[in-house]
Amino acid sequence: MPTRDAYRRDRAYLGVDHMRNERRTWTVAAICAVTLAAQLAGGIVFHSMALTASALHAAAHVAAMLVASGAYAVARRQAGSPRFAFGTGKLGDLAGFANAIVLAITAITIAVESAQRLISPETVEYGSALILAVAGLAVTLVCVWLLRPHGKAHDLNIAAVHLHLTADAAVSLLAIFGLGAGRALGWAWADPAAGLVGAFLVAQFAVSLIRRTAATLLDMNPSxxxxxxxxxxxxxxxxxxxxxxxxxxxxxxxxxxxxxxxxxxxxxxxxxxxxxxxxxxxxxxxxxxxxxxxxxxxxx
Structure with a gap:
């Protein structure tokens, strides 16, 4: 007959890739922290709103990765606790919902900063900013690959941080376009305009993620x-x-x-x-x- 502890472990309801996803989110958190520092410094020094937008989004990623990694760790450590009637599997969904809110706040922040730059443009050092933007995109794509979906379990925790990075890749592409247009065509408005478009895309990602995670937290029929x-x-x-x-x-x-x-x-x-x-x-x-x-x- 199974012991009480064995029964509790059987009722943990963690995803089959729980440990894999936890390790990868910690790794990506470290990568995002380094990227954040580089992009933020570049945005300040080169007066690039698009680059600053990417840095702000990277800051949201660092927070998102820490929340996601922490949720994995707590869920694993508390898997056998009798305090959780149906295990700790939903901690990842709670973390995903929190990260969706952070993503929405990031979109608002980028939109406000970009609008201010459209009204009061600043001189941008396009060449140096472009180098950092391209480097930031390359790093983001590596992180997207590390957190790529795996299996059919629909882990909303890893999906949330993967969506963060996908949105960041889109913002980085827009930043490169805005900086390139500003450098080649002299369109000073292109850089902050790219930030505005990026904010809109991030907001769309946030709304989608809020809907998916809220459905789980509210015990809506999943299938x-x-x-x-x-x-x-x-x-x-x-x-x-x-x-x-x-x-x-x-x-x-x-x-x-x-x-x-x-x-x-x-x-x-x-x-x-x-x-x-x-x-x-x-x-x-x-x-x-x-x-x-x-x-x-x-x-x-």
């Missing part, structure tokens, strides 16, 4: 297809599913609670057996009631 499959299997012999709830526990893990009514109840284990092998279904509670009878005859 209409899985819900339909559960219902079909439980009603396979004429039973009726009177109540069914499905929610996400962590990357690759979902829980279901079902109430079945039938004229001829089977042992509750029979209904569990029908759901056996469903991908992504990690925790099941079934209550069986005789049709017309309010008394529950079994649960697990």
């Amino acid at each position: 209409a297809e899985l819900t339909a499959e559960i219902r079909a299997r439980l009603e396979a012999e004429g039973e009726r599913v009177a109540d069914l709830h499905l929610w996400r526990l962590g990357p690759g893990h979902n829980a279901a609670v079902a109430v079945i009514t039938t004229a001829d109840p089977l042992p509750v284990e029979a209904y569990h057996h029908r759901l056996k092998g469903l991908e992504g279904l990690s925790h099941v509670t079934v209550e069986v009631r005789r049709r017309g009878d309010d008394l529950a005859h079994g649960h697990a």
Whole structure:
């Protein structure tokens, strides 16, 4: 018989790539910190708003990576704690939501700074700023590769920081375009305009991420297809599913609670057996009631 500690570990509901993702977020956090320092210094020295925008976004990345890495570490260390009724798998989703808010604030900051530069333009040292912008983009692309999606678990924590970096790559590309246009064509407005467009893109990424993580934190149904499959299997012999709830526990893990009514109840284990092998279904509670009878005859 499994020990109590073994049972708790089985109910941790961490993603299969938890350790891999934790190591990579710590690595990328260190890379982003170095990039932030270089871009911020370049933006100040060369008076480039686009470069400063990239630096501000890099600062958000450092914070995002620290939040993501910390969430992985806490989830791992507290995986066996009885204080978490359904494990610690959702800590990553909470970190993803926090990072989405930071991303939204970053977009607002970039937009405000860019608008101010459009109104009061400053002299930009385009050549030096371009070098730093290109270098920043190269570093960001390396980080995007390090945090590339892996598997089918849909880890929203790693997805959040990956989205941060993807947005940063887009901002860096716009910065390069703005600086290049300013240097080649003398368009002083191109640099801050690139910052404004970058702010809009970052905001779009933030809204998308807020929706995805909030859906998990609010226990919204994660899969209409899985819900339909559960219902079909439980009603396979004429039973009726009177109540069914499905929610996400962590990357690759979902829980279901079902109430079945039938004229001829089977042992509750029979209904569990029908759901056996469903991908992504990690925790099941079934209550069986005789049709017309309010008394529950079994649960697990």
